[in-house]
Amino acid sequence: MSYQTNTWGGVVGHPAGVTSVKDLFYLAYGSTEDALREIAALGYQGFELFDGNLVAYESQKDAFRDLVQESGLKFVAVYTGASFIFPDILPEELWRICRAAGLAAEFGVEYLVVGGGALRASGVRTDDYARLADGLTQVDEIARGYGLTACYHPHYGTLIATPAEIARIMELSSISLCPDTGHIQEAGGDPVEVIRTYASRIPYIHLKDYGNNNFLPLGQGSVDIAGVLEALNSAGYSGWITAELDTFAGPPKEAAEIAIRYLETIAIR
Numbered sequence: 001m002s003y004q005t006n007t008w009g010g011v012v013g014h015p016a017g018v019t020s021v022k023d024l025f026y027l028a029y030g031s032t033e034d035a036l037r038e039i040a041a042l043g044y045q046g047f048e049l050f051d052g053n054l055v056a057y058e059s060q061k062d063a064f065r066d067l068v069q070e071s072g073l074k075f076v077a078v079y080t081g082a083s084f085i086f087p088d089i090l091p092e093e094l095w096r097i098c099r100a101a102g103l104a105a106e107f108g109v110e111y112l113v114v115g116g117g118a119l120r121a122s123g124v125r126t127d128d129y130a131r132l133a134d135g136l137t138q139v140d141e142i143a144r145g146y147g148l149t150a151c152y153h154p155h156y157g158t159l160i161a162t163p164a165e166i167a168r169i170m171e172l173s174s175i176s177l178c179p180d181t182g183h184i185q186e187a188g189g190d191p192v193e194v195i196r197t198y199a200s201r202i203p204y205i206h207l208k209d210y211g212n213n214n215f216l217p218l219g220q221g222s223v224d225i226a227g228v229l230e231a232l233n234s235a236g237y238s239g240w241i242t243a244e245l246d247t248f249a250g251p252p253k254e255a256a257e258i259a260i261r262y263l264e265t266i267a268i269r
Helices: 032-041 051-055 061-071 090-106 128-145 163-172 181-186 191-201 225-234 252-265
Strands: 002-004 046-050 074-082 111-116 149-152 205-207 209-211 214-216 241-243
Touching (some): 032 061, 090 111, 111 128, 128 163, 181 191, 205 225
Parallel strands (some): 002 046
Antiparallel strands (some): 209 214
8 A cells, every 4th residue: 555645735836837848747845754754654655746846856866766665665656647639738748757767767656647638718629538648648658668557547628537538548549547536526427337347457546535626635535445456456456556636725744644544444464
């Protein structure tokens, strides 16, 4: 079981990305050092990090290695994303993803998780799905080149969120799938059914709860977490499961603790 460090600082982005697409990394503004130490203290075995928080250590690789080693955690995944549908900026986006993937590979990361597929102000165009699929194929190739497994993460507010949209991109692309149970629920889907449908293409998963129009600590929303885990077990799933909560009103460690204690009550660690 692993945990995403974005609870420490929330889901934001690098401000340089407003003018330079190549610099538009995801970036949580909390302390990565505190996050890893607290995640480890709670009994998790691994962690996931935003690409921007990883790149922040690009000139301090030894210090980051020491931090990870001290924590005793496995660096499981890096999360990145792009618009993918705008040809003029796609090379810049892929350059950024390639930079994150190369750095991740140096630290033994297993998964490159990628979200995206922009929604245009003028509405979705028919060829947007094909453009996204082409971009994901290139991400898959980048990841393979670095020995990583690329996984597409459907996300509410992007081109791919509902079960029908997930089905469409799964048909158009051969990339693996990283379901996010909270985003699937938010988009009106059933996370259990999505997992059952695509079990053979799921090497990695985000476990998130959702209810009352908010993401919530595990066990406090309407996502059938036990059903999700049962579906994974039935499919013979043996990969990492990463618990996640984008924001939390209290101390981040409290959210991570609520999650792991809940999972203990249903015999999952």
